[in-house]
Amino acid sequence: MRSGGMDSSLSTKFLDVDLKLMEIHYHPKEVLVKFQGQYNTEDEFDYHILQNEIQQVPKVKDSVGIGDFCLVEESDCGEWYRGRVVQRKNQIYDVFLIDCGKILSVYEAHIACATEELFQLPPKIVSGIFANILPLDEKWSPKALNYFSALRDLKIKGHVEAILQHQTLLLDVPKIASDIVELNLGKLVDGDTFCLIVEMLMESPQEPLCKQMPDLLQQKYTSSTLFSTGSEPEQPILHSLQPRLSGGEVEKISGILRQCHSLM
Structure with missing residues (x-):
């Protein structure tokens, strides 16, 4: 059975999910925080x-x-x-x-x-990436890592922004996004920018994000610059990170970015 039908079903039926976090995978030098969870279900x-x-x-x-x-x-x-x-x-x-x-x-x-x-039943165990959060600088602080470690066994509600390969969810969790801002653990970025980051890291996992997108990690934010949970900046960060192309150059369009739009 082809997986395309399953992906379509998940993208329409399970956009909003309730999960119990079982494992949190993080590293101070990796900007993406990954998780493994189980659906909060009575099934x-x-x-x-x-x-x-x-x-x-x-x-x-x-x-x-x-x-x-x-x-x-x-x-x-x-x-x-x-x-x-x-x-x-x-x-x-x-x-x-x-x-x-x-x-x-x-x-x-x-x-x-x-x-x-x-x-017919959705996967019992799901893997994913917490969407739209980044460290304040080039890496997560010890305080942020302590916060992530405390998320295990937490029940969360989130919104699926994209379904990546291996059925990996790109999951926006309002509670976690709010904590990241309020506790000054990191910063938020708009969904398009984050999708682009994920694709770049998937294509070149050995290349640190600080080298691929230095402007993004060097940009400083105040509490007024960060957007509150459920709303995005008036001017998405992606606009300030557009590649500088000379005449005649061609830039590849992000496949994940298009998928994010289609699932929103």
Whole structure:
């Protein structure tokens, strides 16, 4: 089953989400703060029934491509799970288990086609990036890192601004954005600028953001400059960061930026 339908369903049905944060991934030198969470849902019994159904359905072996949803067997225990193919090298597939939040590497013999009926429930575990927040300078302060570490087990409400590869959510969380400003832990940027930052870091993960967009991290903000939660600056920061092009030069347009617009 192609993942395109699932992406469309998520983008329209699950824009506003309630999550319990399970893991927070942060580093003082990395500007993106990532998380892994579980939906705040009372459908736990439904997931239990679904997992039993997955074991019982006939496993149809067919060609499965990168980005496709599938069923995958963990060979050690013989249990089947819902998954999505994220990479293939020869006969070995890397499959992201959407209800467990981990990647399983298996041979083709352990993969089966999936039907849409088995994917009616949203992924039980989701991974994402907290949207629109950046450190005050080039890196997060110890105080900010302490704040992020305290977010584990917190229940949050957020808005999905984009769905990236591997079903990674770009999630705007008003509570966290408000805390970042009030506690002077970081600064906020508009959604378009943040989407551009994410794409640049995905394309060149080894290149620090301070080198890719020095004007952004060097720009200082006062409390009056920062926009309050739920509203954006009158003049988006992206306007001041447009590339300076000479005549005849061509600049690639951000694919994630277009996706952000389509999901808003």
